[in-house]
Amino acid sequence: xxxxxxxxxxxxxxxxxxxxxxxxxxxxxxxxxxxxxxxxxxxxxxxxxxxxxxxxxxxxxxxxxxxxxxxxxxxxxxxxxxxxxxxxxxxxxxxxxxxxxxxxxxxxxxxxxxxxxxxxxxxxxxxxxxxxxxxxxxxxxxxxxxxxxxxxxxxxxxxxxxxxxxxxxxxxxxxxxxxxxxxxxxxxxxxxxxxxxxxxxxxxxxxxxxxxxxxxxxxxxxxxxxxxxxxxxxxxxxxxxxxxxxxxxxxxxxxxxxxxxxxxxxxxxxxxxxxxxxxxxxxxxxxxxxxxxxxxxxxxxxxxxxxxxxxxxxxxxxxxxxxxxxxxxxxxxxxxxxxxxxxxxxxxxxxxxxxxxxxxxxxxxxxxxxxxxxxx
Amino acid sequence: xxxxxxxxxxxxxxxxxxxxxxxxxxxxxxxxxxxxxxxxxxxxxxxxxxxxxxxxxxxxxxxxxxxxxxxxxxxxxxxxxxxxxxxxxxxxxxxxxxxxxxxxxxxxxxxxxxxxxxxxxxxxxxxxxxxxxxxxxxxxxxxxxxxxxxxxxxxxxxxxxxxxxxxxxxxxxxxxxxxxxxxxxxxxxxxxxxxxxxxxxxxxxxxxxxxxxxxxxxxxxxxxxxxxxxxxxxxxxxxxxxxxxxxxxxxxxxxxxxxxxxxxxxxxxxxxxxxxxxxxxxxxxxxxxxxxxxxxxxxxxxxxxxxxxxxxxxxxxxxxxxxxxxxxxxxxxxxxxxxxxxxxxxxxxxxxxxxxxxxxxxxxxxxxxxxxxxxx
Numbered sequence: 001x002x003x004x005x006x007x008x009x010x011x012x013x014x015x016x017x018x019x020x021x022x023x024x025x026x027x028x029x030x031x032x033x034x035x036x037x038x039x040x041x042x043x044x045x046x047x048x049x050x051x052x053x054x055x056x057x058x059x060x061x062x063x064x065x066x067x068x069x070x071x072x073x074x075x076x077x078x079x080x081x082x083x084x085x086x087x088x089x090x091x092x093x094x095x096x097x098x099x100x101x102x103x104x105x106x107x108x109x110x111x112x113x114x115x116x117x118x119x120x121x122x123x124x125x126x127x128x129x130x131x132x133x134x135x136x137x138x139x140x141x142x143x144x145x146x147x148x149x150x151x152x153x154x155x156x157x158x159x160x161x162x163x164x165x166x167x168x169x170x171x172x173x174x175x176x177x178x179x180x181x182x183x184x185x186x187x188x189x190x191x192x193x194x195x196x197x198x199x200x201x202x203x204x205x206x207x208x209x210x211x212x213x214x215x216x217x218x219x220x221x222x223x224x225x226x227x228x229x230x231x232x233x234x235x236x237x238x239x240x241x242x243x244x245x246x247x248x249x250x251x252x253x254x255x256x257x258x259x260x261x262x263x264x265x266x267x268x269x270x271x272x273x274x275x276x277x278x279x280x281x282x283x284x285x286x287x288x289x290x291x292x293x294x295x296x297x298x299x300x301x302x303x304x305x306x307x308x309x310x311x312x313x314x315x316x317x318x319x320x321x322x323x324x325x326x327x328x329x330x331x332x333x334x335x336x337x338x339x340x341x342x343x344x345x346x347x348x349x350x351x352x353x354x355x356x357x358x359x360x361x362x363x364x365x366x367x368x369x370x371x372x373x374x375x376x
Numbered sequence: 377x378x379x380x381x382x383x384x385x386x387x388x389x390x391x392x393x394x395x396x397x398x399x400x401x402x403x404x405x406x407x408x409x410x411x412x413x414x415x416x417x418x419x420x421x422x423x424x425x426x427x428x429x430x431x432x433x434x435x436x437x438x439x440x441x442x443x444x445x446x447x448x449x450x451x452x453x454x455x456x457x458x459x460x461x462x463x464x465x466x467x468x469x470x471x472x473x474x475x476x477x478x479x480x481x482x483x484x485x486x487x488x489x490x491x492x493x494x495x496x497x498x499x500x501x502x503x504x505x506x507x508x509x510x511x512x513x514x515x516x517x518x519x520x521x522x523x524x525x526x527x528x529x530x531x532x533x534x535x536x537x538x539x540x541x542x543x544x545x546x547x548x549x550x551x552x553x554x555x556x557x558x559x560x561x562x563x564x565x566x567x568x569x570x571x572x573x574x575x576x577x578x579x580x581x582x583x584x585x586x587x588x589x590x591x592x593x594x595x596x597x598x599x600x601x602x603x604x605x606x607x608x609x610x611x612x613x614x615x616x617x618x619x620x621x622x623x624x625x626x627x628x629x630x631x632x633x634x635x636x637x638x639x640x641x642x643x644x645x646x647x648x649x650x651x652x653x654x655x656x657x658x659x660x661x662x663x664x665x666x667x668x669x670x671x672x673x674x675x676x677x678x679x680x681x682x683x684x685x686x687x688x689x690x691x692x693x694x695x696x697x698x699x700x701x702x703x704x705x706x707x708x709x710x711x712x713x714x715x716x717x718x719x720x721x722x723x724x725x726x727x728x729x730x731x732x733x734x735x736x737x738x739x740x741x742x743x744x745x746x747x748x749x750x751x752x
Contacts, residue, residue, distance in 0.1 A: 023399030136712055145712060193593045207678070209592070214585040216680025217569045220712045221585075227674040228708065230606040230618065240708060242606065298603040298674055302583070304592025332604065332616060336512055336521060336596045 010043035070353030088119035100152035130361030180206025182356030289324020297332035311346030386419035386432035446729030464495035476528035506737030556582025558732030665700020673708035687722030
């Protein structure tokens with residue numbers, strides 16, 4: 001019944017009985033329980049043709065809050081949000097993920113409590129935590145699986161550590177899946193089939209098909225970075241040749257420019273040069289876009305998305321990345337799959353992850369089973 | 377409520393009230409309606425601790441039948457099955473799909489009526505029709521979209537033509553999606569993430585993620601045949617270079633062997649030679665498997681399936697095709713995505729499509745909305 005109310009429209013007890021086919025007595029008891037939980041609140045009176053007008057009820061997104069956490073190799077961004085995603089307090093700072101789960105999660109707990117204070121909400125209002133990590137995650141268990149850039153984190157019990165502090169459910173996913181969710185839930189909620197591509201040090205993607213994130217059998221779906229680029233023989237750190245990441249990741253672009261005498265060592269250097277109008281940097285980003293396009297052309301044939309959203313720091317370099325991607329995808333994929341395809345830049349940018357972590361955490365709280373357990 | 381009964385277990389009215397939370401009066405009326413429809417039948421009495429034992433009810437898969445149709449470029453296979461997939465009558469014959477929708481669907485109607493007779497069921501027992509076509513299909517509208525090997529079929533109103541004859545809902549999908557569904561529903565029902573690859577004249581795939589077929593935005597998902605094979609420059613009929621189909625499809629293998637003096641013009645010739653132990657044919661099939669493996673390695677990174685099932689006529693050539701695929705996929709994909717991955721031959725073989733068409737048609741009938749409209 002609560003799922004009917006999630007759209008925010010006020011409804012009477014009679015509306016709910018008619019919509020669910022459940023007995024009036026069942027509805028009355030359930031409305032009382034939802035009112036007591038605060039998830040549903042009185043929403044005034046319905047219009048009436050005579051007699052006392054019936055009371056209406058609606059979802060109350062301010063009833064509880066969630067904590068959203070986006071951890072990268074070198075950044076931590078966190079927010080306390082309402083259940084429908086409205087941000088009440090937000091913070092970001094630089095970290096080194098290699099400091100390990102003990103140090104990093106202690107800082108997350110400290111910052112989380114500060115953000116709850118800033119939002120003027122008590123820890124009792126916290127309903128759940130959503131957290132994104134920069135590596136493969138077993139979503140069901142909430143544990144990283146052999147994450148290559150997260151020394152010390154393999155199989156760490158992230159939900160256990162955080163729920164010992166806050167005593168609420170904790171959901172963990174990889175950073176690209178929560179970025180996909182963030183862009184989808186805030187900018188493109190009506191799109192059923194979306195591919196979010198992150199281009200940064202690594203290259204990865206989050207896949208939404210039929211409206212939901214698809215994680216695959218081990219939660220490893222979307223791993224574009226080690227797909228072979230046709231024609232490339234570049235050595236990759238994974239041991240294979242020609243992987244997309246080794247050709248078009250931020251460090252690969254920076255190294256290519258450095259060989260031509262430019263002072264580029266990081267993705268940020270590449271972005272700064274390209275934005276300053278450096279022609280060689282712009283061309284290098286465009287060429288990286290073409291290589292990414294070679295792999296995305298295959299993804300378009302396989303997944304037939306409505307929209308490809310391109311995010312990650314290299315996307316900040318400007319239109320050259322998208323131009324390179326579009327050039328190859330529209331040439332290489334079949335007409336049926338590209339005739340309505342849009343390839344766009346992320347609009348949530350560096351906040352994609354934290355917004356997605358909020359959506360993931362809220363969805364957990366508002367699922368049918370969770371609401372049942374809430375109200376007993 | 378009917379969805380609870382689909383598992384086949386007998387339940388009492390009290391069981392159903394407890395499981396659904398619906399009022400006893402609602403349950404009683406609904407059970408009566410389902411009994412009248414025949415979809416649910418009395419299933420004896422429950423054990424009782426005293427007094428008159430309560431009656432139980434269970435799903436009756438023999439209540440209605442569906443017609444399953446698998447059309448290929450040169451074959452037509454059809455079956456009348458019960459709602460849980462049991463085959464009551466089956467037929468196959470050679471056709472030429474280019475004869476067009478008028479001639480081909482007239483033959484389908486004629487054969488369908490004959491199969492209903494053979495199954496000793498009346499047209500009134502027919503609940504729905506499922507049909508697979510060898511080209512892209514707009515699944516929602518049931519119409520082919522610019523199908524390259526189906527002259528005369530573009531935008532044909534297949535559901536309209538068949539439902540004018542049988543007056544039941546008709547679902548249409550492409551042949552590879554119904555093959556995926558056939559293998560999944562009969563051999564691997566517990567697998568959540570499966571990729572079914574058909575290797576024949578064309579090369580295509582059907583994608584099951586989180587337990588359901590994923591069709592993408594225009595129903596074009598799974599189109600492997602025109603993904604570029606790294607290192608290949610072979611001209612494809614689509615206009616691009618290096619497409620998988622142009623390198624590893626049946627005609628490409630046959631042409632390669634013909635250039636070496638063997639009498640191969642069709643996929644069937646290749647299969648016959650390889651099965652007879654011809655070493656060159658076996659090597660050619662294995663090399664095709666390697667090329668398919670190059671593309672599937674990318675699919676494994678992107679989709680992270682539990683199982684890849686390989687079907688289609690070239691799979692009949694024996695173990696060489698799978699050996700070539702496995703060789704490359706296990707070398708090229710990341711360990712996380714391959715550690716539990718199985719790559720197996722189709723067990724439903726040439727019946728995959730017709731079994732899948734049956735599952736698709738039955739699922740339509742047994743969905744909640746459909747059952748509601750049945751029982752008024």
